[in-house]
Amino acid sequence: MAKQLLKGNEAIAEAAIRAGVQAYFGYPITPQTELLEYMARRMPELGRVFLQAESELAAINMVYGAACTGRRVMTSSSSPGVSLMQEGLSYIAASEVPCVIVDVMRGGPGLGNIAPAQGDYTQIVKGGGHGDYRMIVLAPATVQEAVDLTRLAFDLADKYRMIAVVLLDGSLGQMMEPAELPPFADGAALGTPPAWALTGAQGRPKNVVTSIHLVPEDEEQFNQQLQARYAEIARTEVRCHEYATADADLIVVGFGTAGRVAQTAVKQARAQGLKAGLLRPITLFPFPEQRLAELARQARGFLVVEMNAGQMVDDVRLAVSGQGRGGLTPAVRFYGRMGGIVPLPDEVLGALKALAETAGHTPQPSPVSCLPLDGGPVAR
Amino acid sequence: MLADVVLEPEITYTRPAALADTYTHYCPGCTHGVAHKLVAEVIDELGLRERTIGVAPVGCAVFAYNYFNVDFAEAAHGRAPAMATGIKRVLPDQMVFTYQGDGDLASIGLGEITHVAARGENLTVIFVNNAIYGMTGGQMAPTTLPGQKTASSPCGRDVEATGLPLRMAELLAGLPGTAYAVRRSLHNVKEINRAKKAIRTAFQVQQAGLGFALVELLSSCPTNWGLPPLDALKWIEDQMLPYYPLGDYKVADGVEQL
Amino acid sequence: MQTDLIISGFGGQGALFAGQILAYAAMDEGLHVTWIPSYGPEMRGGTAHCTVVISDDEIGSPLVRNPAAAIVLNQPSLDKYEPLMAAGGVLVVNSSLIPRRPQRTDLRVVEVPANALAEELGNVRLANVVAVGALVAAAGVLSVEAVERALAAHLPERHKHLLPANSQALRRGAALAAAALA
Numbered sequence: 001m002a003k004q005l006l007k008g009n010e011a012i013a014e015a016a017i018r019a020g021v022q023a024y025f026g027y028p029i030t031p032q033t034e035l036l037e038y039m040a041r042r043m044p045e046l047g048r049v050f051l052q053a054e055s056e057l058a059a060i061n062m063v064y065g066a067a068c069t070g071r072r073v074m075t076s077s078s079s080p081g082v083s084l085m086q087e088g089l090s091y092i093a094a095s096e097v098p099c100v101i102v103d104v105m106r107g108g109p110g111l112g113n114i115a116p117a118q119g120d121y122t123q124i125v126k127g128g129g130h131g132d133y134r135m136i137v138l139a140p141a142t143v144q145e146a147v148d149l150t151r152l153a154f155d156l157a158d159k160y161r162m163i164a165v166v167l168l169d170g171s172l173g174q175m176m177e178p179a180e181l182p183p184f185a186d187g188a189a190l191g192t193p194p195a196w197a198l199t200g201a202q203g204r205p206k207n208v209v210t211s212i213h214l215v216p217e218d219e220e221q222f223n224q225q226l227q228a229r230y231a232e233i234a235r236t237e238v239r240c241h242e243y244a245t246a247d248a249d250l251i252v253v254g255f256g257t258a259g260r261v262a263q264t265a266v267k268q269a270r271a272q273g274l275k276a277g278l279l280r281p282i283t284l285f286p287f288p289e290q291r292l293a294e295l296a297r298q299a300r301g302f303l304v305v306e307m308n309a310g311q312m313v314d315d316v317r318l319a320v321s322g323q324g325r326g327g328l329t330p331a332v333r334f335y336g337r338m339g340g341i342v343p344l345p346d347e348v349l350g351a352l353k354a355l356a357e358t359a360g361h362t363p364q365p366s367p368v369s370c371l372p373l374d375g376g377p378v379a380r
Numbered sequence: 381m382l383a384d385v386v387l388e389p390e391i392t393y394t395r396p397a398a399l400a401d402t403y404t405h406y407c408p409g410c411t412h413g414v415a416h417k418l419v420a421e422v423i424d425e426l427g428l429r430e431r432t433i434g435v436a437p438v439g440c441a442v443f444a445y446n447y448f449n450v451d452f453a454e455a456a457h458g459r460a461p462a463m464a465t466g467i468k469r470v471l472p473d474q475m476v477f478t479y480q481g482d483g484d485l486a487s488i489g490l491g492e493i494t495h496v497a498a499r500g501e502n503l504t505v506i507f508v509n510n511a512i513y514g515m516t517g518g519q520m521a522p523t524t525l526p527g528q529k530t531a532s533s534p535c536g537r538d539v540e541a542t543g544l545p546l547r548m549a550e551l552l553a554g555l556p557g558t559a560y561a562v563r564r565s566l567h568n569v570k571e572i573n574r575a576k577k578a579i580r581t582a583f584q585v586q587q588a589g590l591g592f593a594l595v596e597l598l599s600s601c602p603t604n605w606g607l608p609p610l611d612a613l614k615w616i617e618d619q620m621l622p623y624y625p626l627g628d629y630k631v632a633d634g635v636e637q638l
Numbered sequence: 639m640q641t642d643l644i645i646s647g648f649g650g651q652g653a654l655f656a657g658q659i660l661a662y663a664a665m666d667e668g669l670h671v672t673w674i675p676s677y678g679p680e681m682r683g684g685t686a687h688c689t690v691v692i693s694d695d696e697i698g699s700p701l702v703r704n705p706a707a708a709i710v711l712n713q714p715s716l717d718k719y720e721p722l723m724a725a726g727g728v729l730v731v732n733s734s735l736i737p738r739r740p741q742r743t744d745l746r747v748v749e750v751p752a753n754a755l756a757e758e759l760g761n762v763r764l765a766n767v768v769a770v771g772a773l774v775a776a777a778g779v780l781s782v783e784a785v786e787r788a789l790a791a792h793l794p795e796r797h798k799h800l801l802p803a804n805s806q807a808l809r810r811g812a813a814l815a816a817a818a819l820a
Contacts, residue, residue: 061459065466210454264698
């Protein structure tokens with residue numbers, strides 16, 4: 001199929017439709033509203049379910065109910081709305097019903113603004129709801145990748161009976177780029193509802209979907225099952241994009257739009273003779289910690305670029321800790337912008353040059369964080 | 381000569397197939413068991429056991445899924461109506477019901493129940509009103525009567541500080557999407573029989589696709605009221621009925637003919 | 639080769655659509671392109687702008703800080719973007735609505751009475767297309783023909799009857815720019 005000029009939010013909606021989503025429940029919030037509006041038009045055309053809920057809280061619980069039927073279901077929102085959904089996400093994760101969530105992040109905390117940001121990393125990747133659960137988190141950097149990862153999100157959600165999140169910032173949701181849509185998923189491939197689904201107990205014992213395990217031993221055993229699944233995913237489902245890492249001794253790490261901006265900075269650094277490379281995690285859970293540990297053996301420093309105050313940087317630090325030559329830890333620096341400001345390539349280049357000057361070949365003790373006093377960008 | 385007479389035992393009552401053969405965790409004298417039995421009998425009589433999906437609340441009925449022999453989901457506190465909406469929209473041919481207490485439906489879940497009624501969602505809601513939070517140990521509910529002592533209103537509910545109890549059947553009857561909203565009581569046999577008829581109607585409303593149907597059941601909580609079971613039934617009659625009059629608050633066109 | 643563009647005006651002047659025309663043309667020419675709108679709460683009358691990055695290589699940063707070419711359809715847009723232009727950049731100014739001239743001397747300025755020309759063509763709403771014609775002729779990032787083809791291919795069906803007028807507007811703008819820079 002030929003490429004079309006597609007807006008990120010609408011491309012995700014159409015990709016979900018082609019992945020076979022049977023029900024969408026959502027609530028308007030900028031900058032993801034086009035996704036909801038697209039679903040409002042397209043789902044009824046296809047005889048599928050669209051419902052605008054009275055709140056994100058209701059929307060996620062409608063998703064919860066619909067997911068219990070074993071059909072492909074989804075919702076989408078933006079940061080404050082996703083905060084409101086955390087209750088439902090914890091329940092869904094604990095009930096092991098698959099669904100897809102799209103979070104088009106905006107500036108926060110609080111009502112914040114509607115500009116692009118990545119401040120939901122911790123909330124989404126670490127699990128913003130209560131309890132020890134994880135969600136598969138996919139972070140596209142282009143409209144094409146958003147399309148591809150939406151399809152993947154449904155497949156992984158079904159495969160592992162988990163929530164899969166497509167996590168992007170507002171600029172990617174609003175952006176138009178040429179992209180190719182996949183064909184509609186084969187109806188047969190979507191299959192009949194799985195054996196655990198609530199479909200009416202016709203000719204079989206009843207099914208129950210619950211998140212309660214009242215006996216502590218049962219709850220612990222259930223948690224161990226979840227953890228085993230998460231560990232399996234960490235082994236098998238890691239995805240990342242690399243650019244010029246083969247001989248790089250300075251590695252920039254950024255996801256989504258920040259990673260994309262960083263790639264331009266890496267190109268500029270290469271032109272200036274720096275041996276820079278980029279690792280852009282595509283899966284945030286599972287996190288590419290193994291690959292980062294490998295790169296720690298060749299790198300003298302890591303620069304983590306995010307559109308927040310430094311959230312993923314903690315995971316990079318953990319991944320490379322003690323993984324450098326001689327079991328030491330390479331320098332890990334952070335450059336971030338907040339409030340809905342997207343860093344520019346030359347800002348990243350500046351931070352990269354600073355890292356190049358200070359990160360010697362002798363690995364350093366763990367870096368100390370500090371916030372600037374002038375209220376400017378966070379560099380640490 | 382006397383003929384041999386073989387007396388065949390006559391079966392006058394059996395457990396409904398929709399009710400699981402198990403013990404419940406409900407306190408002695410609690411009327412949740414009666415409400416469960418009525419719902420199960422109605423499901424059986426209407427032949428719906430294999431195409432019904434229930435949604436359990438958070439509250440005393442949290443384990444309702446263990447007591448019914450139908451597919452069941454367990455919702456987050458107050459969210460059963462939203463969850464039921466998700467199920468019903470995807471599977472419109474299934475009969476979907478929620479079973480909720482007063483804390484779940486009238487307090488934390490007021491938004492969800494109001495909007496399913498406003499949408500005229502084809503759902504059946506069994507609302508058990510016992511004027512108190514049971515599972516957490518007897519705290520004040522939105523339905524707690526003025527002056528009623530609870531663990532969190534030890535001097536009696538002060539309506540100046542906490543307002544007056546919510547009359548949910550009346551409130552939801554005011555919404556155009558509501559096809560059927562009635563209040564019944566479980567305090568004596570006559571009222572129990574009337575309650576069963578109402579539950580049956582509420583399921584038939586859903587079968588006919590007429591919209592949202594709610595049966596509010598005044599129910600006893602001997603443990604948290606601090607009363608013996610029979611006194612608790614009397615308390616419903618003496619204390620609850622004056623504030624919560626039994627009656628039909630909404631019977632939309634088409635419901636009478638069912 | 640990468641070209642960063644900004645198109646800016648009041649909401650309703652068609653700045654976003656003008657950017658989309660360029661994005662479609664770039665895509666159809668086999669180029670890489672990224673279009674990002676401002677998506678502030680203003681629906682009508684506020685400022686609206688979009689950025690377009692066109693490149694023959696994969697586009698990393700989609701952001702535009704110092705555009706190589708810009709269309710400013712109103713005075714606030716000129717005030718905002720004139721200082722940000724890359725040296726030697728092409729600045730298309732809608733002189734119908736903007737009384738002042740740009741002050742920078744290191745820019746290639748094309749003043750186009752876009753509203754007046756569009757009115758001559760019978761539809762003031764074509765002012766954005768006139769400006770696009772001027773921009774492509776002056777900046778050389780895409781050919782006028784490529785933009786014309788993109789209009790034909792991507793104009794919504796309900797607006798297809800406006801295609802001849804759009805083509806005319808495009809060519810008027812292009813001719814004016816060519817003359818101004820000759």
